[in-house]
Every structure is written in C-alpha cells, then in structure tokens.
Amino acid sequence: MMDLDAPAAQTYTFIGAGDIASSVNNAAESTAKLLDAAVAADSNTIVFTTGDNVHPCGSAFEYSTYYDPTWGRHKARTRPSPGNHDYETSGASGYFNYFCPNSANCSFPGGTKPPYYSYNLGNWHLISLNSEQINSSQLTWLQDDLATHSDSCILAYWHRPRFTSGTGASSQLDVQPFWDVLYAAKADVVVNGHEHSYERFAKMSASGSADPNGIRQFVVGTGGIVNFGFGSIMPNSEVRLANIQGVIKFSLHNEGYDWTFVPSTSTKLGDSGSDICNM
Numbered sequence: 001m002m003d004l005d006a007p008a009a010q011t012y013t014f015i016g017a018g019d020i021a022s023s024v025n026n027a028a029e030s031t032a033k034l035l036d037a038a039v040a041a042d043s044n045t046i047v048f049t050t051g052d053n054v055h056p057c058g059s060a061f062e063y064s065t066y067y068d069p070t071w072g073r074h075k076a077r078t079r080p081s082p083g084n085h086d087y088e089t090s091g092a093s094g095y096f097n098y099f100c101p102n103s104a105n106c107s108f109p110g111g112t113k114p115p116y117y118s119y120n121l122g123n124w125h126l127i128s129l130n131s132e133q134i135n136s137s138q139l140t141w142l143q144d145d146l147a148t149h150s151d152s153c154i155l156a157y158w159h160r161p162r163f164t165s166g167t168g169a170s171s172q173l174d175v176q177p178f179w180d181v182l183y184a185a186k187a188d189v190v191v192n193g194h195e196h197s198y199e200r201f202a203k204m205s206a207s208g209s210a211d212p213n214g215i216r217q218f219v220v221g222t223g224g225i226v227n228f229g230f231g232s233i234m235p236n237s238e239v240r241l242a243n244i245q246g247v248i249k250f251s252l253h254n255e256g257y258d259w260t261f262v263p264s265t266s267t268k269l270g271d272s273g274s275d276i277c278n279m
Helices: 027-041 060-067 071-077 090-099 136-147 173-184
Strands: 012-017 046-049 117-121 124-128 153-157 189-192 198-201 216-220 237-241 246-252 256-263 271-276
Touching: 012 027, 012 124, 027 071, 027 246, 046 071, 060 071, 060 090, 124 136, 136 173, 153 173, 153 246, 153 256, 173 189, 216 246
Parallel strands: 012 046, 124 153, 153 189, 189 216
Antiparallel strands: 012 246, 117 124, 198 216, 198 237, 246 256, 256 271
16 A cells, blocks of 8 residues: 655646446457556556546446546556446446455555545545535535644545536536535635546636636546536536546645646647646
C-alpha cells in the first residue's frame, strides 16, 4: 500500500475516468495505456474511477475478464468509486470483492470495504462518494469528514453528475446534497462519470450559478464504453468532447492544480488548464 499521507510539498499525479470496461469493445485497453504512460512518468501516480467500472452488470466475471487485463494492471494504486452498473450485481459485490478481496490486498484505505471513504495526498483531501446509496449516514459522514480538513484543497468524485449537457442521462438531482455539503466546505473539484463523454464546467455554486469561489465539475465517462453525444447545453458548460475515449490527469500542487484531458487517439482534441484552491 502506498503512503497516502506524504508531505504536502510534493506534486501528485491523480488520473482516471469512469464507464470503463465491457465485452462490447476493447477501448478500455486504449485508456489503460494512458495510465501506463502516467505511471511510467511518475511511479507515485494514483488512479481513480468514477464508477461503472465494468458493463453491463458489475459481476465478478466481468471484472476478471474485462477490467482486470486493462485497468486492473494498476489495481494496487487505484482508489475506485461505484456506479449504477456496479450495483446490477447485488450489493455491488463484484466491485467490492474485486477491489478488496482481503485486508492485505485492498484498494480501499484501511483494508476494509467502505461504500465511501477519503484519504490525503499532501495538502489535498480526496473523497470517493457513492451516488447509488445517498442517505443521511453518508451525508453526516461527509460533513464530519470535511470539518476536519478545512485547510485542505478538496476534490470529490462519484458516478452520477449533478450537471450535464449529455444525451445519455439527465442532470442527477439526487446528488444535490453532495453539492450542498461540498460547496459549504469550499471544495474545489468534483469529477463524475455516467455520461459517456467529456464535459468541463466553470466554477459554480451548489445551485449551478457561476461563482469564482465555487466548485469546478468535470464529467469524464470516457474510460472505454461506447460514447454519448450532447443535447441542450447547460449554463456554465465550457468544454464538451463527444465520440472520444480518454482520461483526465490532475497535477495536484500545494495550493492549486492543473488538469489535462488526454484522449486515447492523438487526432482528437483534449482540454487543459490550471486553477488555485478555494481554501
């Protein structure tokens, strides 16, 4: 297990996507190669997922057959989150048992199988939430967790996006409580999947209005599953990329971050930028 509470001065590479592996195509291999390159450049790279790690059912067979030979190459450094397809298998048992078959071989901090959890990378506090089981227990845990990290930069990730211009799924009102709590805590970044495309929003308040001190949301459902397009464009949507596979790579600094969306095909457009933290 890598040290997730190292000194703050270091820059950390944090890379991932959602909606990844399937029997339908082998695009997960093309995005897994992007992870390979990131790890080759920085051996301390952390990989994350924004859910729907395998389609269509999140079964143990699908994890071993489609995810493990691709993104599973970096299982030991992966900090995942589940999606709705992971819960097509009862209790998301395929997800939990793949990423944590036992306490000595577990992708979750602490060697257990939490539905949501947090950890630190230097001055960054990272939170993996569960948009498939939103309840008072998770929200209370999130509030308590954030209360102890008021001096940190904050990035949270989960599956269903609160805001999206995509045609595959509408904006998910069920996750509004996550935004309410995170915005009150001056969180910096939210990353989601579910919509099989890439979209970046300007910094927003919990209600979705432009706010220079708000949260920047990325939708990165581009890990390998067949893509969706875009419909009516949401307010504050700044960049939209359809028919594309790729990953988002963050460089997490002490008081800010850089982002780069890296497509798996060099002929496709990417996206990049930088910002400082709200703390």
